Structure formats: structure tokens, C-alpha cells
Amino acid sequence: MNFSRTARMALVFAITYCMAFTTYSQDNTAPAQPAAKAAAQDAGPAANTVPAQVTENSDAGPGAAQAEPAAAPAKEEAKADKKKEGKKEKFDWKKSHIVDVANAFVKEITASNYEAAYKMGGTILREKRTLEEFTADMKKWAFDRPGKVEWDNGNNALPVNNGFKLMGKYTPKEGVAFPVYMHLEGDAHVDGKTRNREWSAKTKWTVMDYRSAKSMMSRVSDGSSTILDKILLVCAIGLLIALLGLIIGYMRGLKGHPRELWLMFFTKLTEYSAYGAASSIFVIFLQQDVIMGGEPLGDTNGYMYYMIWGMVATIITMMVGAVCDTIGVKQCLLIGAVMLLISRFCTPLSQDIWVVTFLGFLPLAFGFAITGPVLKVGIKWFTTLKTATLGFGLFYTLMNVGFTVGAEIADYFRKHHADGMEIFGIEMTTYQAIIGVGFLINIPDFIAILIMREGAEMTENGVVIRKKDGLSGEALSTELKSNVAERRQKMIREFIRSVIATVIVGLVAVAFIYAEVHTWKVGVVKSGIYFWSFVITAGILAVGGIIYAIMSLLGSLNTGASLDRVMKSVRDATEETIRQLKENFSQKPFWIYMAMLGILTFVKLAFYIFHVMFPSYATRVFGYDFPVVSLFGTLNPAMIVFLVPLVSVLTIRIRSYSMLIFGTFLSALSVFICFIPDGLALAIGDTWFGTWLFDYWVEAPVGNQDPFVISLVLFIIVFTIGEAIWSPRLMQFSAEIAPKGKEGAYISLAVLPYFLGKIGATVMADILTEKYFASGMTEFPDHEMAWLWIAIMCLISPIGMVVFKGTFTASEQMAEDEANAVRKAETA
Template identity: 25%
Template sequence: MENFEPAVTWSPPSRSQTSADEVPSAAAAPAAARPTEDSPLRANTTTGQFGRLMRCPRELWFVYAMKMGESFAYFSMSFILVLFLSEEYGFSDREAGWIYGVFGLLSSLVGLCVGSAVDNLGVRASLVLGSTILTVSRVLLCLTYSSHITVAVLLVGLPVGASLGIPLLSHGVRRYTSEPTRALAFSIFYVIMNLAAFLGGVTSNIIRHQYKKGLDLHIGNAVFHLTTYRILLSVGTCLSVVNMSLACCIREIVVVRHDAQPEEFKTRRASPVQITYEVLTQARFWRYCGLAAIFVGCRMNLRHMDATLPKYLTRMHGPDAPYDLIISLNPMLIVGLVPLATVFAEHIQWPITHFLQIGCFLSSVCPFALAVSTSYTAAVCSIVVLSLGEAMWSPKLYEYSVTVAPEGREGTFIALDTAPVFLSKLATGGISGTMLERFVPRDDPERRNPLLMWAIIGCLSMISPILLWSLHHIIFRIEDYRGSGSQRAIVHQQHASKGPADEAAGASQ
């Protein structure tokens, strides 16, 4: 934790103590007290934070580059996954939906199994191993035409690789930044993820229109035919190879102070049982799990963009419907909205609960736009409202998740904590396939009732804001924010809601 008290301080006298002619000018102030880039007067400004961020170790920028590559590979695959399974392997809507959902669930279960191994291996070894497994899995996904191998890759290879690599990227941001730059660093991290998702959607649309018949690759005397979907998957595979190379260049270090050299991070090795027990016995872990579980309904709308919207749009508007461009509006808006939301949060100093509640409500109410009309305009409006809400709640929740994680136990904490996140994928996969077969069948247009389908989805997602509003006094505690940028806001919010008797009781505890 950094101490921002200056070695020499200077405060201008008040008007009652000094005349106007005697008030010191900026030039007369001691040099150590002038608002330089490293002074406390600029410690919390966006410009000062960005200046410090530029001096972070190279590992931070490697993490950003790896996040860009992995997010592009993941989102470009998720945009087409259910269509890929149905069109190339003949899976029904329900089967494709459940494969999508079980893929998310197994990512969580595998994370539970390897979380302690990640803590023992450290950031570098875990990223190298995870990116290698992801690369091999994506190569198989591009080349095989066996449905059994494809399902095995989706349910084994990708979950194992993702569990070893993806959570460590966010904790790399934590380790390679100091306290005053961490909020900005996570905002950039989140923007990079959404920029990659946007590029994935645009690339998907370009490839679908330029290579409708696929592409023949001639390697020696052999000819490999890549379908449209496999061309897009191969782009993500190439980026996985780049990530594997970058992972080898990362050092096991931690930034303690912005004005000091990074220190070597010593991995806290322990048995899996001991690590898991250490995490499970912390009350803040269970409070955060409750918060993550509440957001399952809200997160389901993000997953419906992958699992439901592509098939819905192609069946209502034809195979050339630009579902990938419409979906990519979300990350494009997030790229611009998240920095604005970060600056806005710093300016008004709202408690974090306000951002989570308002953002959760907006992201949960967005399906009702599609319950009014089947037009492209309704789809765009739904994405815009979803994005406005996500820009408010997601970065705050993301930053908080790594802030409350114990140092050296991030892998186990996040593995246990992300179970509700992946449960949203399982729920979305099952609901999506059932809803599509029931309300938007592929071969029976007369039975279609898409407006009712989206109304039901909207009602299910509204459970999240209702629970969040009802339980926020139980979930949010001051001690969980200790040392984070959100502490002052939550303290302000809790003190404002207490009377003198409550404050006295709290002091006695």
C-alpha cells in the first residue's frame, strides 16, 4: 500500500491570516509541494494516474496484449458457436444450447479443480500452460470434422485452458499496478476486452460475406477445406499462438510502490485442501459469492447475445442478417462508455451500490425492447440499454472481485467465485435452446411468437435488480473494501444511512 503523504507539505494561509499581497504564489511554494506528476495533489487525477501507468513494468502491457488476443478468439467463437454446431454437425437448437451451457459450467468446475494448482504454479507458469492448451484445442476445433472431437474440445480442452489462463490476466493487472493507478488500469483492461469483442464481430461479418463458400488451403499435395466458420476460428487460433509466446516473457513480480522497482513475487505454496479451506473460511468470500449469484440473471442477457440472438435474427430476417454487427455494438459502446463512467464515478463519489443497482436494472430491463418489436431498431435499442447498464456495473464488479481476493490466493478465490458466472451460461444455454424451439422454430414460421420469448427472458433477468436492492445492506461491508478505491464511497453511503445510535453500536463492535 502506498503512502501519499509528501515529505514537505505547504498549505496557503487563509484570508484571515494573510493579506492578498502576502499569499504565496505557485513559484514561491516549496518545490516538493508543487503539483508535479508524482505529487499527492495529482495522485488521483486521471492525467496523473495515466502518467504512472506508463511507468508500470512491461508485464502489464503483455497482459493487455494477451487479453486482446484471447478476447478476440473467445468472442469471435461465441458469436458463431450455436450456428456452427447446428449447421456443420446437425445439432438441434436444444442440443446446441445445452453444449453452450455445459461448456460454461465445466469452465467453472475445472476452475475449482485447478484453482489451487494455479496458486502454486504462479502467474507465468499458469499462463504458459493455459495458452498452450488453448492453442492446441483451437487447432483441433479448426481441423476436425468429428462431432465427438469437437464436443470433447469444447467440454474439456477449452475449459482447462481457460481456467489456467484467463483468471490470471486480471490478477496480473493487480500485481503489476499500484493502488492509485489500479482503477484506471482495470478500466483499460475492460475496454481492451470489449474492443477485441467488437473487432471479433466485425471480422465475423466480413468473413461471412467474403467467404460464403469457404476457403481451400493447399499444403503440399493435401487440400484442406475451411468453411466460413472455420476461417474465423483459425484467426483466433493464430492469436492463441501469439499469446503463448508472450506468456513466456512474463516475470513473476509484484509492484508495491509506483516509485520503486518491482519486487519478486514469492508464490505461497500449500496443499489444495489448505488453500481451499483458507479461502472458504473468509466471510468476505461468501458475501462476494452472494453478489455474483445475484448478478446471474443480469449476466444471462449478455449470454443471450451469443446463444439466442444470432439464431433469432437469422430466422426472423434471413441468413444474411447482420447479427454479428448488431452484437458488436455492445463492445463498441463499452469502449467509449467505460472511461466516461470511470471519470464520472471519480467526480461524483457515488457509493458503489448506486452504480451496481442502476447498471443492473438497465442491463436486466433491455430484453423488453425485443418484446415490443422484431425490427432491427428494437434489437439495436436492446443492445444500447444493455451496454449503458454494463458500463456502470461490470467494471466496478470486476475491480472489486480482485480487490477482495487474498494476495497469493487469487486463483482459488476466482475459481470458487466464478461458479455463479458460469451458471449463467448453463442457464442461458438451456433456456435459449428451449425458447428457440418453442417460440422461434426453424421450419415452422406459423408457430413463431418471438415477442413472448423475449418478454419471458426479461422477466427472468429482472430477478437480479430486485434481489440486489433488497439485500445490499447484507452483502456490502466496509471491511471488504479495505485498501480499495471504493472504500471511501461505501463508508460515506453507510454512514449516511446510520443514525447516532447505529454509529455508536458500530464503534463498540
């Protein structure tokens, strides 16, 4: 396949995409600007890695030195440029009074003047702890020894960014240095609703908490470990051994398979590490970093952009997936890898919506569309019928390991590079840097694909290298040449229909502009913006139809060549999907199948909510320094890796439908754990569980240890256990109730309910954001209510499975009877 042609196709597609979105959003600037301005509060200003040397006797002044008068015009010009780009002035914490406050507090602690430090602390510090408790904490963290602190990092912290978190290294005069952190409130004496959170030299800082950030391994190595440390260490070693044993078990079963299988597994691990790092921050990146008209997109526009991109990416996947059959696994993976490299290289270079779309999200969509299906097809090519199960098992394990690694990468950058990075003179935001890491991860991925052999395949008799079948290629060329006139007529009709559809969508868009549809609202429901989103999507699909027809016509000019064959594959895949829909729509089993998948979609959408809504929710409700990615992105896949094989072994004799009901009920009801009484959550927080969560993981200061976080983590744990029960059985049940010989068609169409469900879930996320934790709010008294609506959504799945139990079990029994009849016929 000629890559330059593919690139040109992507570029044309991107131009239309951006023109439609820009037209809509520029007419929507009135409602978008206030949200965008407030959204800037969510960005963590701070992690400058140049150390600020601080000693016990620091004499630094309370503010930064004033600039030279001659430099004032240049500074004003720089500020104007930043405002033009939609950026917020950074808070230079190293030159602010915050360093002096932290310094003075540390000085009193190292001198054992605990009462003086206690009085220097803020109101929350004194309210939450007595002097005796405070003193005990300082001694527990080994701060009672003379030494000094070097602050080298900092970022916004606390709910609604009410404070700041300094991070540094404490070096005692005797002993080994260790990391520390301090939370400080800004202008705590001012009412929360009127507080200015754009910190400056005039901000009054008060200490909330001061703690050690020693890692578990550091405490074990220096002899200061606790019983909890030892228990966690034993568990970690045990889980690591179990993971290695699981992977080695798969590898033994796959011994003798071609190297392409292992290279593909490596590709899987690297790609899902890159994707796992970026997937949970895509929406917040769009909302805060992507600039259009001098302002960030804001909440609603960010959600809608992501929804439209997701719909377009899914449709591209359905159309392009069949290209693998034409050009092979290696060529498909190479094209996908190049697309992903382009996307992850270019996205960090600019915040402009045109650049981000042209060279970022559209290549990403094509990369996912090509790479995703091919990785699954590759397992089929590189395994036998007997070993395919092992191949998919290792595939699933590495996918979850990749997600876990990616989540940790994302939160590492959010913590240590909260103010972004500068590489070769190019400034990147935190989220651009996270996406850029994917580029570095994809480089060895690309090299691994290059090492693959073209035509490698695993057969029952061993590894073979198949050469391209010249006869079949010649036959295909002959077929394409024989019907070229007929095909061109069809392409011209498609082109005309697509042009007419584009004109109609354009007229609707013009009418929407004159009617000011973007201003339509029903309460907090921005119905006008949602209408615009569907018009934009329709426009993209209509223009996509034009590009599709043009590419087909260009391919027919050189009949039988690469482009003509590729477009034939795309056409055949599209026509086959349409044919399957038409054929199956008239069959009752298909509607039962779709109804079951549609019902189960509601509980599956909880994953989507965590990727789309949770990052914005957590940064506002819990603070920028909260681990918004790894809380779900690490906990969930890490548990799934171990739970799925265990649950599968223990429940092998239980019917799939029973497991689906039990598992979905467990997952859906787990959301209600968010509403356990605060007293119970605090009681749990006072145990080793709270120490592990608040002190070791979240690094929440005393005074900001929200009991809701305990409830949230318990909910994720129980939800994941339920997922380990129902998720593996969903695919099995899908295959079981599909009519004999139509399993592939049914499974290939299984994406439709989830595809439609994501549209509703995105709208739901926007409505919940606007109502309970909008960017302009200074308090979130009802943020828990968002989870009530999510719980109700999830409950639809198990309740629906129970209500329609008779229909679904009858289909399951019919499929089982059919399978038994086939088995008897084969043995007769």
C-alpha cells in the same frame, strides 16, 4: 511443469468426456435427427470467391451444363460420402439461373429501362415501391450509367433462407468501380410452408432489391457523401481520438513499469480478439457443423454440449488457477497459449465430435482455465498498489476492444466466406474458419509471452527480477517428502471414492438407456435430455476425480518434483475453496452476499443469451446474411469502452446500491423496447437512424427491413447504458459488503451464482428455441415472445434489489461503519 504430462491428462479427460456424450446422443438419435436435418437450412451455402464474369450481354443459359455420363458414378459416390459426413450439397449459384436473372435486371437498369426492370422484379419489389420511387433509388445508387457487374460472392439470405444475396462489383464505363449487392427470392410464387429452399437450376428467381454497397469512406472520397456520412465520420474520428486519449492516459500513468506488463496487455488484446470472434458462434458451430452419427448435433444437443463444456471449464478454472503461484506467470501463460494454439489449430481440421472434443474444446477449456486468472494475477505482479487501478482500467478497455475486433472478424467471414474456405486442400466451414483465425492471432501472442522475463515484478522501488528461491523450494520439497505416506493414503481414498462415484453414474446411465429417458418431454421441455446432461456432467466430474487422484499419485512417486508441486497447488486451491464454502456457509453476511449476487445474475444472463441463443435466432428470423455477431458483439463493448469511465466520473458520489438499482432497472426495462409498436419503429426507421442501420450496416433490402430490428438495436443501446451504470458498481459493492479480511474469499466465490444461472439460461434458450424458432419451422409468428421471457428474467434483478433493499443497505452500512472504525483506529 512437464507439458507432455499435462497433455496426457487432457487427453484422458477428453476420452471420458466424449464416451459419455456419445453414449447419450446415440441413444437420442430419434429426436435429434429431424432437427439436425432442418438445421442445415441455417447454413449459408455460398461464398465462392472465384469471380463469375458477367457482362451486359451475357448469354449464359439458365442452368449448369450436364455432367458427362461416365462421371455419374463418381458423382453419386461423392454425394454418398457427403451424406455420410452429414453435409449438405452446395448450391452452385455461379452455374444457376440466378446469375441470368440478376444479369437481365442489371442490363435493363443500365439502359435506363426502369419500367421494364420494375416489371421484372418480384411482387415485394413492386408492393413496397412505386415505379417513381424505384427509379429514384436506382439513380441514387448511380446505376443509371452504362457498365457491367461482376458477381463474385453469394450466400443464403432473408428469413428462413427464403432467398439469396449476390455480391459483386459494378464497373461503369466512366468512373470508379464500386461494390453492389442484390437480394433475390427463390420460388416466391410457392407458399412459404411448402417452398423448397434447397436451391437448384429449377428454382425461379425474382429480384427483391438491388443496391450499392459503397463504404462511407468511399462516398466521402468520391464526393457522393450525404450529411449522415459526414456526421458519422466526425463521430468516428471523435471516438477514435477519445479511445487513443484514454489509452495514452493509462499508458502515461503506467510509465516505467516492466515490459512484461505491456506484453501481457498485448496478449490480452489478441486473446480476446480470438475469443470474441469465436464465442458467439460456438453454439451454432456445434449445432450445425459438429457431426455425430452422420448428422449435425442439432439445437438441443448443441446447447447441452456447450452447457456441459462451460460447467467443466469453470470447475477446471477453480482448480487450476492456483498453479500460477507455483510455476509463475510466464510458464502459466505459455502452457495456456500452447493449449489454445492446439485447440484453434485442430478444430478447423475436422467436424467429427471426437476430434472436436479431444483436440478442440478440452484444450480450449484448459487454456481458458490457465490463461484467464493469470492475466489478472499478472497485473498485480507488474503494477504497484498505486498503479493497480490504472492497470485494471487499461485491462478492461483492451478486453472490450478485443471483443469488438473479434465480432467484426466473425461477421466478415460469415459475409465473405459463407460457403467456408479451402486451405492447403482442407475444406473448412465458415465457423471452423472463424475459429482457425484465432490460431493465427495466437501466434504473435505466443511470441510475446516468450519475450517475457521469468521472475519480473514491479515493486514500490522499481522493477526487479526475482530468481527462484532455492531455499523455499527446498523447504517445500522437504515438507512434501515428510508427509508423503500420509498424502498417498489420502490420494488412494480419493481414487476409491471417485471410482465408486463413476460406477454409480455408469449404472444410472445404463438405467437411463433402458428407460429411454431421452424421450421424456413435458410440452416443449425436453426434460429427459436435461436429466442426461446432468448425468454426463456428474460422470465427467467423477472421472476427473480419478484422473486427479492418479496424477497426484504419479507426482508423489517423485516427491518434491514439478508434478508433485503442481498437484499440491491444485489440491490446496480445491481444499481452500471447499474450506471457504464450509466456513462461510454458517455466516449471515455470506448468504446476504450470495443472495445479492444471485439476484443480479438474472440481468447478467442477458449477455449469455446473446452469445448462446441469439446467433441461431437471428439467422433464422432475419436471415443468414444478418450480422448476428456484431449486432451485440460490436455495439455493446464499443459503447462500454467510453461509457464506463464517463459514468464513473459523473456518479462518483452516489452510493453503489443506488447505482445498482437504477442501472439494473434500466437494463431490464430496456428489453421491453422490443415491443414498441411497429408504426413507431418504422417511423424511427424512416430517419437517419434507419438509413444507418438498414442501408449502411445490416444491408437489409427493401421488403425485408423488419421494424423489430430497430427495436432490437434500441434495446441493446439502452441495455448497454444500464450496464455501464451497474456493472462497475457490482464488484465495488461486492467488496464493500464483504467482512474485513474476507474480501478475497467472497469475491473468489462470486462465480457460483452465475455458474448455476448459466445452467438455467441454457435450458431456457433451448425451450425458447423449440417453441418460437425451431429449425424445422418455416414461419416465426411469435418469435418476439422469446424476448418477453428474457425481459421477465431480467426484471427479477431490480425488483429483488428493491424488495431486499433493507437487508442489503444494512450490510452496506455495517461495512461502512467497520471501515470508519478501522480508519479511526489507524489515525489514533
